[in-house]
Amino acid sequence: MPTLQMDFRESLKMAVKTLTASKLRSSLTMLGIIIGNASVISMVGLGEGGRRYISEQIQSLGPNILFIVPGNRETRELGGLEITRNLVLADAEAIAEQVPSVVDVAAENTTPGLINFRNRNANASVIGTNPAFLSVRNFTTDQGRFISELDMQRTSAVAILGNSLAERLFEEQVPLGQSLRINNVTFEVVGVLAVQGSNLGVNYDDAVMIPITTQASRIVGRTSPYGIQVGFISATARDAESLQTAEFQITNLLRLRHGITRPEEDDFFIQNQDTLLTIADTITSALTLMLAAIASISLLVGGIGIMNIMLVSVRERTQEIGLRKAIGASQQDILIQFLIEAIILSAAGGIIGTLLGVGGIGLLSLLTPFESSASISVIVMAVGVSGSIGLFFGVIPARQAAKLDPIVALRSI
Amino acid sequence: MSSLITLQNISKVYGSGNTEVKALWDVNLSINKGDYCSIMGPSGSGKSTAMNVIGCLDRPTHGHYFFDDQDVALLNDDTLAAIRNRKIGFVFQQFHLLPQLSALDNVALPMVYGGIPTAERRQRAANALQQVGLGNRLTNKPSQLSGGQQQRVAIARAIVNRPLLLLADEPTGALDTTTTEEVMKIFDELNRGGITVVMVTHEPAVAKLTKRIVWFRDGEVVNAHMSPDNIGYGTLVE
Numbered sequence: 324m325p326t327l328q329m330d331f332r333e334s335l336k337m338a339v340k341t342l343t344a345s346k347l348r349s350s351l352t353m354l355g356i357i358i359g360n361a362s363v364i365s366m367v368g369l370g371e372g373g374r375r376y377i378s379e380q381i382q383s384l385g386p387n388i389l390f391i392v393p394g395n396r397e398t399r400e401l402g403g404l405e406i407t408r409n410l411v412l413a414d415a416e417a418i419a420e421q422v423p424s425v426v427d428v429a430a431e432n433t434t435p436g437l438i439n440f441r442n443r444n445a446n447a448s449v450i451g452t453n454p455a456f457l458s459v460r461n462f463t464t465d466q467g468r469f470i471s472e473l474d475m476q477r478t479s480a481v482a483i484l485g486n487s488l489a490e491r492l493f494e495e496q497v498p499l500g501q502s503l504r505i506n507n508v509t510f511e512v513v514g515v516l517a518v519q520g521s522n523l524g525v526n527y528d529d530a531v532m533i534p535i536t537t538q539a540s541r542i543v544g545r546t547s548p549y550g551i552q553v554g555f556i557s558a559t560a561r562d563a564e565s566l567q568t569a570e571f572q573i574t575n576l577l578r579l580r581h582g583i584t585r586p587e588e589d590d591f592f593i594q595n596q597d598t599l600l601t602i603a604d605t606i607t608s609a610l611t612l613m614l615a616a617i618a619s620i621s622l623l624v625g626g627i628g629i630m631n632i633m634l635v636s637v638r639e640r641t642q643e644i645g646l647r648k649a650i651g652a653s654q655q656d657i658l659i660q661f662l663i664e665a666i667i668l669s670a671a672g673g674i675i676g677t678l679l680g681v682g683g684i685g686l687l688s689l690l691t692p693f694e695s696s697a698s699i700s701v702i703v704m705a706v707g708v709s710g711s712i713g714l715f716f717g718v719i720p721a722r723q724a725a726k727l728d729p730i731v732a733l734r735s736i
Numbered sequence: 737m738s739s740l741i742t743l744q745n746i747s748k749v750y751g752s753g754n755t756e757v758k759a760l761w762d763v764n765l766s767i768n769k770g771d772y773c774s775i776m777g778p779s780g781s782g783k784s785t786a787m788n789v790i791g792c793l794d795r796p797t798h799g800h801y802f803f804d805d806q807d808v809a810l811l812n813d814d815t816l817a818a819i820r821n822r823k824i825g826f827v828f829q830q831f832h833l834l835p836q837l838s839a840l841d842n843v844a845l846p847m848v849y850g851g852i853p854t855a856e857r858r859q860r861a862a863n864a865l866q867q868v869g870l871g872n873r874l875t876n877k878p879s880q881l882s883g884g885q886q887q888r889v890a891i892a893r894a895i896v897n898r899p900l901l902l903l904a905d906e907p908t909g910a911l912d913t914t915t916t917e918e919v920m921k922i923f924d925e926l927n928r929g930g931i932t933v934v935m936v937t938h939e940p941a942v943a944k945l946t947k948r949i950v951w952f953r954d955g956e957v958v959n960a961h962m963s964p965d966n967i968g969y970g971t972l973v974e
Contacts, residue, residue, distance in 0.1 A: 344836035646832040651821020651849040
């Protein structure tokens with residue numbers, strides 16, 4: 324007599340009937356997978372959104388910009404914490420004067436500051452810079468003027484406020500011409516920047532700009548014998564084509580000025596949009612991966628939850644299994660029945676979790692500046708993975724059920 | 737009349753050495769097609785083990801078992817499952833109905849494993865329920881039925897695949913006198929319709945209604961052809 328085989332549709336119907344007979348237990352079992360899937364999808368979405376946000380910020384800098392940063396590239400990339408401050412204002416001036424492929428050069432040095440206007444005060448970044456800053460970074464003033472060459476020479480106590488800082492300190496009043504104190508030094512407000520938004524982690528809207536020379540002599544209060552230290556130098560190349568030339572020329576000039584003979588001794592390095600994008604990409608990818616890995620753990624826990632409940636279910640339904648076997652179910656029939664139950668639980672949990680995850684991404688987009696989105700590939704993967712989790716964690720209980728001896732199973736009461 | 741069940745020198749031994757238990761020892765038994773037979777004996781006499789062997793749920797340790805002229809001892813689990821599905825109907829003391837299924841779906845279950853198409857399943861399940869007098873209870877869940885009704889659903893499930901053998905293990909053990917009579921009447925009708933009926937029972941009153949009694953003691957058949965007329969209420973004590 325040939326072995327009988329139940330068809331798949333019947334198994335499916337039977338599994339659905341069994342699962343809907345105990346709705347609360349089924350939904351609780353699914354919960355683990357739901358949460359796991361929702362978190363994987365929203366975390367990956369968040370990571371992707373973050374990556375896109377950072378990329379956009381870097382691209383908004385324009386294609387011609389170069390950043391000259393203190394420190395050795397190797398030690399920086401190895402994650403070294405040693406940040407040397409061996410770029411000086413004179414370096415920036417030399418680049419501006421001597422490198423022909425460069426149009427404008429800005430130096431920036433940021434110190435923390437306490438700003439007072441009458442009885443109001445605010446903590447804000449004090450950015451010392453030079454007049455070229457505006458054109459290099461493509462910023463504009465909203466009111467008044469920016470730092471002038473004369474301010475630089477005279478170390479004038481003039482300040483240009485970021486847009487939101489100005490609002491915070493002055494509210495309805497006109498800031499121009501007012502006096503405020505930065506770390507107890509009196510400055511005159513001569514300008515307010517237009518809204519710039521946060522840029523590469525620096526919120527220029529909430530900062531105050533002063534001449535870098537003034538910053539060195541009045542705020543920092545000391546000048547190294549080598550000159551005024553700067554945090555970094557940004558420069559614009561004449562056009563995209565001369566970017567490499569500019570990089571080469573700046574490197575040579577700085578090596579000459581710093582007395583460096585071997586490239587590995589470089590105490591500065593140059594980043595352009597591409598290298599910044601690569602760095603940001605590496606970081607955000609690692610971050611996304613980490614978020615996904617953490618979220619995957621909850622998916623795994625969900626799978627174990629399914630296995631747990633299925634094992635309990637096999638125990639509870641011993642008699643049912645015995646009966647099914649007595650009336651002709653083969654081992655395979657029983658195996659498939661329990662596997663299908665586990666897969667339905669995890670796949671349904673996966674789909675619900677995906678919907679929640681997509682909803683969560685929508686919510687994250689509202690709460691964060693990131694344009695998060697759920698990619699189709701992640702959704703397909705998450706649903707596939709959760710289905711496989713059901714298959715994987717369903718095997719052990721299903722085999723246990725299939726191997727039950729019908730005599731023993733029927734007798735257990 | 738030809739033989740449906742032939743046990744030849746069947747032994748079932750559990751364990752080995754000092755812990756060896758002879759559940760069945762050298763049992764020879766033959767039950768013909770159309771027979772209506774009860775298996776009796778004290779607890780531990782081997783009647784349940786014999787029942788499991790006859791029902792193809794268990795294989796003997798020694799000996800040959802011919803069911804419908806097929807040596808069952810040689811077959812694998814899945815083939816045994818198929819034989820149980822097609823040729824044997826089981827009725828249990830505790831009914832063993834699936835609580836989440838309606839009466840109709842419970843009765844149709846063996847046909848699901850038999851690969852019978854849905855429409856035919858429904859038709860045959862309804863007919864079987866009709867046959868046991870539950871034609872108006874098709875959609876009820878087991879919890880909505882009385883014990884007697886549940887056992888009748890179980891009988892309908894046992895006969896729905898038109899088996900050669902109806903094997904009942906204490907079918908009236910959980911029922912009161914009235915419903916016992918109802919259930920026995922159904923067995924009687926089924927037997928008259930041509931189905932061989934074998935039941936294990938403790939109750940002399942039930943055994944009296946069958947045509948033949950097989951008496952077990954200590955794993956052996958003591959009397960394979962006891963007449964039901966010779967059994968009284970005192971017999972069980974023996």
